[in-house]
């Protein structure tokens with residue numbers, strides 16, 4: 001099967017400018033020298049997700065995972081680069097066209113409570129958008145909602161209830177049912193299980209696996225839980241400070257990580273199989289994306305850093321079939 | 334180490350909340366011991382009573398909650414009977430607690446040195462200069478670079494992980510015998526979590542400090558703890574050496590929890606699920622509180638099960654039909 005990229009990002013950047021507030025402007029007026037800060041949340045990222053594929057996106061807090069997810073879901077406009085959906089450039093679409101594309105890509109958020117309207121019944125939370133967008137007739141809505149609830153393992157009788165009447169795992173299922181109701185091809189799941197209790201996490205992880213089989217869904221699965229990512233993904237993409245540093249099929253990445261950051265990150269993962277282990281932490285703090293280190297962003301924390309690493313940015317390139325890494329060490333081989 | 338008095342021996346602890354809707358039996362007959370230099374993991378799902386157990390140990394349960402029964406033997410002294418003066422002199426000095434949110438320990442408007450020096454001198458008559466040296470040493474111990482400059486900073490000038498390390502350093506100032514850590518790394522990144530786990534593990538090994546690590550993450554406890562207690566609905570349902578409990582769980586709840594953690598060896602296979610929901614403490618099922626969710630439940634489970642040691646010594650379970658076939 002020749003897999004088509006469902007979504008493809010070419011050199012996508014997203015910058016946020018933190019403008020000066022009034023107090024800071026006054027300081028400047030009085031002779032201060034405060035400047036606007038620019039956060040390079042996503043810095044020239046190339047990424048593709050094939051139809052039917054599950055890609056895990058991993059990295060430390062603040063490295064730009066959510067921002068990248070929002071760009072892909074069409075919630076953020078890009079600051080540079082282009083986004084292709086099913087081969088079509090969707091970067092500067094008209095609002096109507098963007099809406100169509102937006103329905104095909106749905107996002108599921110970390111906190112199921114804050115993303116569900118507390119004053120709406122489950123029936124309307126799930127059924128409203130499909131009716132508005134003409135996916136089902138208003139008369140068919142109830143049956144449709146029942147189908148969606150069954151699909152995520154909830155009793156259709158629940159549809160008359162409000163979100164607060166559910167457990168965390170059930171609410172996350174409602175969020176998933178709502179996303180599925182507009183018949184998306186692609187789901188961006190941003191820390192979709194992080195807030196759930198262990199025993200409930202398993203329910204939702206299994207649901208994601210089942211839905212993938214049944215509906216041939218494509219996922220971008222954002223998480224900082226490497227155990228969960230390993231369990232669900234076909235391929236894993238590692239980000240560090242706005243850039244992709246490694247991308248590889250899951251098994252290869254976990255068995256033989258290439259990039260020094262990936263190696264260090266994997267060594268940190270707490271695993272239930274490991275007893276009385278010695279924790280050997282990565283040195284140093286997570287640097288700021290406002291003022292990232294020069295060259296390879298990882299060089300101040302990297303045990304293999306050389307002079308070149310501080311001067312020159314390593315390019316993400318194929319180091320073995322289907323394996324990409326951005327590290328100067330690969331040049332020596 | 335036979336015969337040595339344990340750092341902590343909790344016996345039949347009950348802490349209830351007397352609310353308008355009824356009595357919530359948040360901690361309902363909990364017993365466990367922590368030996369010198371030992372790390373004990375306390376795990377269980379949300380609402381199972383982990384934090385309330387921790388707060389009970391240091392006398393910080395607020396009304397409408399109250400320790401209603403049981404002994405808290407800290408190096409032989411029963412803290413359940415101690416008055417507030419005694420508790421205050423122990424808290425921070427011999428027993429310290431670290432919270433999920435480091436700002437529960439740190440004061441946002443005071444410089445780190447001010448807070449730490451104050452914390453040292455609250456319990457010891459030493460000069461400000463000596464207290465500063467002690468504070469500085471504690472920061473070094475938790476791996477904070479350039480401690481002299483860092484002492485002059487305010488909490489908001491630190492990253493989350495650094496703030497948590499300062500909170501831990503503050504807990505270490507008096508070299509306490511026991512630290513109770515309530516999910517201190519849950520909000521942190523894996524890499525920062527790794528740094529903190531590394532530091533606390535080293536401290537226990539090197540100084541003989543004892544540690545209770547409260548978490549819902551079995552994977553963290555697996556690497557860190559010597560022994561583990563699994564809580565469900567206010568009771569410890571299983572406890573023992575970490576390898577005994579995780580390799581041969583006896584209680585169906587423990588077994589379910591372990592099955593629900595994604596593991597390297599079972600990539601892509603469906604995870605075991607524990608059906609149903611955590612019960613409300615105001616309306617607990619009769620007998621074994623786990624029975625509505627338990628795949629092994631039978632008629633005998635409607636009577637409260639006793640604690641038994643059916644497999645190995647020092648591996649205890651509260652279940653009439655434990656998983657003996659796997660062990």
Ligand SMILES: Nc1ncnc2c1ncn2[C@@H]1O[C@H](COP(=O)(O)OP(=O)(O)OP(=O)(O)O)[C@@H](O)[C@H]1O
Nearest residue numbers: 016039041060061062063064065066067068224289
């Ligand atoms: N709307 C915004 N305005 C300004 N800065 C932003 C905005 N959204 C994100 N950022 C900044 O962009 C960077 C990347 O943030 P992002 O939320 O994408 O990180 P993340 O990888 O999802 O982190 P986490 O694991 O903590 O969720 C951060 O430095 C963040 O502060």
Ligand SMILES: Nc1ncnc2c1ncn2[C@@H]1O[C@H](COP(=O)(O)OP(=O)(O)OP(=O)(O)O)[C@@H](O)[C@H]1O
Nearest residue numbers: 350352357359378379380381382383384385386614
């Ligand atoms: N002030 C209070 N009033 C009434 N009930 C309370 C109070 N504080 C705690 N409880 C109850 O005690 C039980 C145990 O709570 P506790 O905070 O110990 O749970 P936990 O195991 O730490 O959970 P989590 O993992 O969510 O932190 C809960 O059911 C909670 O509702």
Ligand code: SF4
Nearest residue numbers: 296299302309327328
């Ligand atoms: S490029 Fe240099 S600093 Fe960056 S990861 Fe490779 S060796 Fe380390």
Ligand code: SF4
Nearest residue numbers: 621624627634652653
């Ligand atoms: S006592 Fe019965 S219901 Fe409770 S855990 Fe054991 S088998 Fe299950």
Ligand SMILES: [Mg+2]
Nearest residue numbers: 065066067190
């Ligand atoms: Mg995020």
Ligand SMILES: [Mg+2]
Nearest residue numbers: 383384385515
């Ligand atoms: Mg708690």
